[in-house]
Amino acid sequence: MPNFNGQDGIVMQKLGAAIIGCGAIHPLHAGSIAELEDAELRVVIDADPEKAQGAASRYGCEAATDYKVLLEREDIQIVHLCTPHHLHAEMALELFAAGKHVLTEKPIAENAAAAQAMIEAAKKNRRQLGVSFQxxxxxxxxxxxxxxxxxxxxxxxxxxxxxxxxxxxxxxxxxxxxxxxxxxxxxxxxxxxxxxxxxxxxxxxxxxxxxxxxxxxxxxxxxxxxxxxxxxxxxxxxxxxxxxxxxxxxxxxxxxxxxxxxxxxxxxxxxxxYLWKDGRETLLSEPPRSNFGGKSYWGPSHRKLIADFYAHVREDRPFWxxxxxxxxxxxxxxxxxxxxxxxxxxxxxxxxxxxxxxx
The missing domain is CATH 3.30.360.10 (Dihydrodipicolinate Reductase; domain 2)
Structure with a gap:
């Protein structure tokens, strides 16, 4: 991995990212990556070439139709899985073996057995596995x-x-x-x-x-x-x-x-x-106003989670x-x-x- 210290005059290299799956959820991931100063979305992948090219045009990156192109890409450190559930484990296992960190949309996999295989592969290859419970x-x-x-x-x-x-x-x-x-x-x-x-x-x-x-x-x-x-x-x-x-x-x-x-x-x-205590109701928090995109019922915190995941990768700390x-x-x-x-x-x-x- 490159040196991401950024101190004492060392230029911090950007973490290279890729997104697999250009469906409804991927703009939240792409937009979150774009907000990070030390990360860069370099490839978007979808089996549908029109979807892949459309996303690549929007985000100024490369397009591909086969995720296996990532396995030999040394400039890609983190891969986001925005694919159907049953593809998570298959892709993650190959990506971990290739030295990539993986952030997957929920659920982690289509069943617990597949999820457990992902957990074991991440540990074996000493890579980070994050799950988007934003x-x-x-x-x-x-x-x-x-x-x-x-x-x-x-x-x-x-x-x-x-x-x-x-x-x-x-x-x-x-x-x-x-x-x-x-x-x-x-x-x-x-x-x-x-x-x-x-x-x-x-x-x-x-x-x-x-x-x-x-x-x-x-x-x-x-x-x-x-x-x-x-x-x-x-x-x-x-x-x-x-x-x-x-x-x-x-x-x-x-x-x-x-x-x-x-x-x-x-x-x-x-x-x-709201907090109800001693016969009184108090407002404790309101949802933030944002034009970040996505549907309100998904929750507003994708970018918080993604920024935190990238910070843990950079600092080599286990993501929670x-x-x-x-x-x-x-x-x-x-x-x-x-x-x-x-x-x-x-x-x-x-x-x-x-x-x-x-x-």
Missing amino acids: NRYNDASRIIHEHIVSGELGRLVCMKGIVTWHRGRAYYESGAWRGKWSTEGGGMLINQAIHTLDLLQWFGGEITSVKGSVTCDTLEDAVEVEDSAHACIDFVSGARALFYGTNGYGADSPVELEVVFEHGVLTQRRDSL INGEEGIKALHLIEALYERTRSGQGLRFPPANAVLTKSQ
Whole structure:
């Protein structure tokens, strides 16, 4: 790797970046890279040559249709995976072997077995693996987590998370991989609600059990996966979280979170966070105003996460939302799928799961 010190007159070389996948999410990654003084987007890749060339023209970089061109590129240190879920592991394993660091969009992979292979490959090749759970960087999320850690409001008692969004037939027809177990790995849980489930497990800590079920209520003729789910999640601390999510609503409503402590309640409504304590409600944070792009329900913090990932790579420090963190929400989701298949209560984690304590 080049010397990125930048001190004592040494010119800091830029980290070379590439993005694989030029779909809806890639502009957030490209725009975030453009804001970094010590990084440069050099290649965008998509199997569709028109998409690749269009992105290359917008961002002033090269275009390619085969990600394997990156394997021999010494000027590329970090690769962003913005591809369908089932391609993450295959690509990441080759990229790690070629000495690249990988930042992948959620989910880390289409299933936990593929995710575990990515984790092991990153360790073997001493490369960084980051997962884009950018909502952990939202002001509201950070404040909630800080209150849990500090104990300022007393013991965490319970939580709830609600995701009511809309995905219709046209959405699933926009990509042949969507709505299929083999390529998406699931439905609403693994694609839309995974950010909220990640926050619940990050807030709650180690999970002891999860119960619930998944159903397909409105999209039976369009997908083979679920469009709705509910869950009851119990934590070692004694706290409990309830979750409900659906893609069958008529609109994309803001995610709702409520976190109840012994001496107060934190509530996220329309991306603003409120504290209810001693009979009074106080506004603690509001969503930032930004023209950065993307959809509001994705969360505003992609650029924070990406800048932090690059800083960890430059300084050779382990990134905190790594593979071990990224796989936790996937284990939770797979537990719900297994619970539905078996029709019986399920202890957490699933067989062969490898978990570490939440940070």
